[in-house]
Each structure stands twice: as C-alpha cells, then as structure tokens.
Amino acid sequence: MVKPTKMRNQMIYQATLQTRSKQLGSALSKDLQKKYGKKSARVIEGDSIKILRGEFKGVDGKISKISTEKSSVAIDGVKKEKTKGDKFDVYVHTSNLVITSLNTSDKWRIAKLEGKDPRKQPKDTPAKVDAKVDAKVDAKVDAKVDAKETKVVKKMQKKEDEK
Numbered sequence: 038m039v040k041p042t043k044m045r046n047q048m049i050y051q052a053t054l055q056t057r058s059k060q061l062g063s064a065l066s067k068d069l070q071k072k073y074g075k076k077s078a079r080v081i082e083g084d085s086i087k088i089l090r091g092e093f094k095g096v097d098g099k100i101s102k103i104s105t106e107k108s109s110v111a112i113d114g115v116k117k118e119k120t121k122g123d124k125f126d127v128y129v130h131t132s133n134l135v136i137t138s139l140n141t142s143d144k145w146r147i148a149k150l151e152g153k154d155p156r157k158q159p160k161d162t163p164a165k166v167d168a169k170v171d172a173k174v175d176a177k178v179d180a181k182v183d184a185k186e187t188k189v190v191k192k193m194q195k196k197e198d199e200k
Contacts (some may be wrong), residue, residue: 062079063079093112
C-alpha cells in the first residue's frame, strides 16, 4: 500500500516528460473560454498572459521561455535584479497565470482547442515555403534545359567538325 503523500510526490516530482508537459496548463480568459468552450490550455511561447498571483500580480506579457522542470514560465519584462546589478528572468508557475490571447502559429493546437480532429484538417503551407519550392523547381528545370541545350550545341559542333 502506497501512502497518498508518496503517490502525490511521485506524480509531481518524478513525473515523465509527457506528464510534466500536461502540467503546464493555465486558465483561459473568459472571452477565450466562450470562444473555444474550454477552461484551460497548455501554454506555449508567444502566448499573451496576465499574472494573477504573486509579486508580479497584474502584469501582462508574452511568454519567452518555458521550464518543464519547474512547471513555470518566464515572461518578457518580468525580471529581478541581483545585488551586483545583473538582471535575471523570474519564473512564474502556470497555475498563477491566465491566458489572454493564444499564439495561433500552431494549427494542430488551434484545431484541438476548437474540438476538431487535427489529422483531418487541410494542410496549409505558408506562401514563403511555396515560393521557395517554386524557385527550386524553376532552378532545376532551368538547369536541365541548359544541360540539354549544351548537349545539342556540342552535337552540332561535332557534326560541323566532321564536315
């Protein structure tokens, strides 16, 4: 029989990375709750948040770093100063935050929040990637055309030399 305290400590301090990642959830603001129909979501870099508790209560900012070991995040503009004058990031636990706006760059995450199956979503490729692919294809086609033209020119020169 395992004591409840020991079980709780194992779940918190000796959790796997997947479990620790799930522990990085934070509450959604009221308007996001209405939009997505969920009360919480996992925080990622780029989310805008508001601190609800602690020394920096009321501060708004964007998440700059995430620490799965501490189950906490560093926020842009939230720093402390050492006695020597150096500044360092303050990590705030995710339970003390509320997400005010989401980083929408991850289509999978948005589909999951909306309750859709992300595997069935159409794959949207950014225009920049398409342009790069088109440029590469054009370059390859041009190289092949140039190679064919040089072969034809060489054959013509050989025929002229033979005459």
